[in-house]
Amino acid sequence: MSGAVADKPDTITSRHDPRFEVTLYKYVGVEGAHTLDAYLAHGGYGAAKKAFGMEPSEVVDLVKASGLRGRGGAGFPAGVKWSFMPPVDGRQRFVVCNADESEPGSCKDRYLMEDDPHQLLEGMMIAGYAIGATKGVLYIRGEYYHAYERLRDAIEEARQRGYLGENVMDSGFDFDVILHRGAGAYICGEETALMNSFEGLRANPRLKPPFPAQAGVYGLPTTINNVTTLASAVHIIEKGADWYAAMGTDDSKGIHHVQISGAVNRPGVFEVPMGITYREIIFDLAGGPKGPAKAFIPGGTSCPLFPFDDEHLDLPMEYAAVAKAGSMMGTGGLIVIPEDQCIVDAMYNVTRFYAHESCGKCTPCREGVSTWLPKMFQKLLAGLGTPEDVDLMEDMVSNLRGTAFCPLADACAWPVQTSLKYFRNEYEHLAQHGTPLHPRKDRWQS
Numbered sequence: 001m002s003g004a005v006a007d008k009p010d011t012i013t014s015r016h017d018p019r020f021e022v023t024l025y026k027y028v029g030v031e032g033a034h035t036l037d038a039y040l041a042h043g044g045y046g047a048a049k050k051a052f053g054m055e056p057s058e059v060v061d062l063v064k065a066s067g068l069r070g071r072g073g074a075g076f077p078a079g080v081k082w083s084f085m086p087p088v089d090g091r092q093r094f095v096v097c098n099a100d101e102s103e104p105g106s107c108k109d110r111y112l113m114e115d116d117p118h119q120l121l122e123g124m125m126i127a128g129y130a131i132g133a134t135k136g137v138l139y140i141r142g143e144y145y146h147a148y149e150r151l152r153d154a155i156e157e158a159r160q161r162g163y164l165g166e167n168v169m170d171s172g173f174d175f176d177v178i179l180h181r182g183a184g185a186y187i188c189g190e191e192t193a194l195m196n197s198f199e200g201l202r203a204n205p206r207l208k209p210p211f212p213a214q215a216g217v218y219g220l221p222t223t224i225n226n227v228t229t230l231a232s233a234v235h236i237i238e239k240g241a242d243w244y245a246a247m248g249t250d251d252s253k254g255i256h257h258v259q260i261s262g263a264v265n266r267p268g269v270f271e272v273p274m275g276i277t278y279r280e281i282i283f284d285l286a287g288g289p290k291g292p293a294k295a296f297i298p299g300g301t302s303c304p305l306f307p308f309d310d311e312h313l314d315l316p317m318e319y320a321a322v323a324k325a326g327s328m329m330g331t332g333g334l335i336v337i338p339e340d341q342c343i344v345d346a347m348y349n350v351t352r353f354y355a356h357e358s359c360g361k362c363t364p365c366r367e368g369v370s371t372w373l374p375k376m377f378q379k380l381l382a383g384l385g386t387p388e389d390v391d392l393m394e395d396m397v398s399n400l401r402g403t404a405f406c407p408l409a410d411a412c413a414w415p416v417q418t419s420l421k422y423f424r425n426e427y428e429h430l431a432q433h434g435t436p437l438h439p440r441k442d443r444w445q446s
């Protein structure tokens with residue numbers, strides 16, 4: 001592929017498949033695409049200019065009509081969220097871009113920011129115009145240093161040439177972006193913890209309500225969206241709501257970026273229409289599993305896992321169907337787990353992550369996720385567990401769900417709970433024999 005960046009996976013394999021029209025990722029992997037000149041050369045900032053010719057409420061309505069749903073995990077309709085902003089009353093308002101991207105299995109935002117940073121800035125600008133916010137906050141995870149550099153330079157370039165700052169593109173609209181690096185904590189991706197972190201406070205989630213639209217950054221009206229949610233707005237304005245809504249299904253419109261990792265032959269990020277089946281994603285796009293597989297997680301490690309069987313492989317990638325089958329689309333970070341992987345060890349690995357990332361604010365998460373659940377895993381994996389311990393673990397994860405201050409505890413409980421549902425025999429084998437049923441302990445590596 002000409003222009004591909006060498007150290008990246010083939011992030012845009014779907015580009016070569018005539019079934020797929022690649023839009024957000026069109027310039028990802030293309031050398032030099034990150035500069036303002038390159039962006040302008042293919043019509044960059046044209047969508048923002050078009051939006052400035054519309055009433056802000058028309059922009060909100062257009063995004064509503066497109067059916068775009070948030071791509072940060074929860075899938076909340078973006079236009080509806082924008083319409084929650086209170087009437088303009090002279091107070092400062094913010095549009096926040098959540099670029100914390102810390103969910104294991106997720107990397108779609110990173111490549112877009114590294115290779116096409118102006119696309120994101122334009123998306124933020126459109127959202128800012130729609131909701132009346134003259135300030136954007138781009139909160140990026142600390143580890144994404146290359147993406148940070150690209151964004152920092154893009155912001156500077158845009159400022160110097162009138163694409164950010166006062167009266168952008170002679171539109172009469174002022175818009176600027178504050179780029180803020182996190183210090184590398186998963187909890188900072190939770191929208192209210194993110195706002196605390198941005199304000200210089202400890203990144204503990206805030207109680208909701210009030211929601212960010214009422215009291216967000218510094219207590220002021222705020223809308224928070226994920227990177228690809230905001231970048232999608234550029235194309236929706238440019239090509240229309242009908243163009244976007246025509247892709248996908250009735251329940252889930254438009255496109256999504258599936259990030260596939262684990263035991264597959266061709267890991268990468270694939271831009272695909274909603275409604276495509278998991279079988280097509282794993283077999284056609286990712287080249288199939290590397291050897292027999294036993295499970296897959298559809299949307300990042302915080303999602304319940306599915307067995308690798310016909311019933312689940314044939315599910316369409318859409319919010320309703322995946323929820324009905326017992327999981328979530330999440331960020332689209334799809335992980336394939338090989339047959340010979342010890343599921344107990346894999347879930348211990350997942351638990352260690354959430355245990356480490358819990359902010360410790362509430363008791364279920366601090367005591368359950370960060371303390372007792374890892375201890376139970378350690379006991380089982382050390383060959384010291386009993387069958388009663390398996391029951392206790394099940395009881396513990398079911399009691400964790402829905403009891404914590406924010407969904408981080410659920411994020412830990414869901415995959416463990418479903419691993420117990422589908423692969424309980426592996427837990428029981430460990431408890432009875434002291435050794436794993438499957439020897440493989442190399443975690444997610446294929």
Ligand SMILES: Cc1cc2nc3c(=O)[nH]c(=O)nc-3n(C[C@H](O)[C@H](O)[C@H](O)COP(=O)(O)O)c2cc1C
Nearest residue numbers: 070071072098100101102189190191225226229407
């Ligand atoms: C523990 C936790 C971590 C999260 N991490 C992220 C993240 O890294 N990026 C993101 O966009 N959303 C993340 N979210 C979801 C955000 O709280 C929020 O729903 C999202 O930014 C809204 O944007 P969207 O509507 O465009 O999806 C996280 C949520 C939780 C509970």
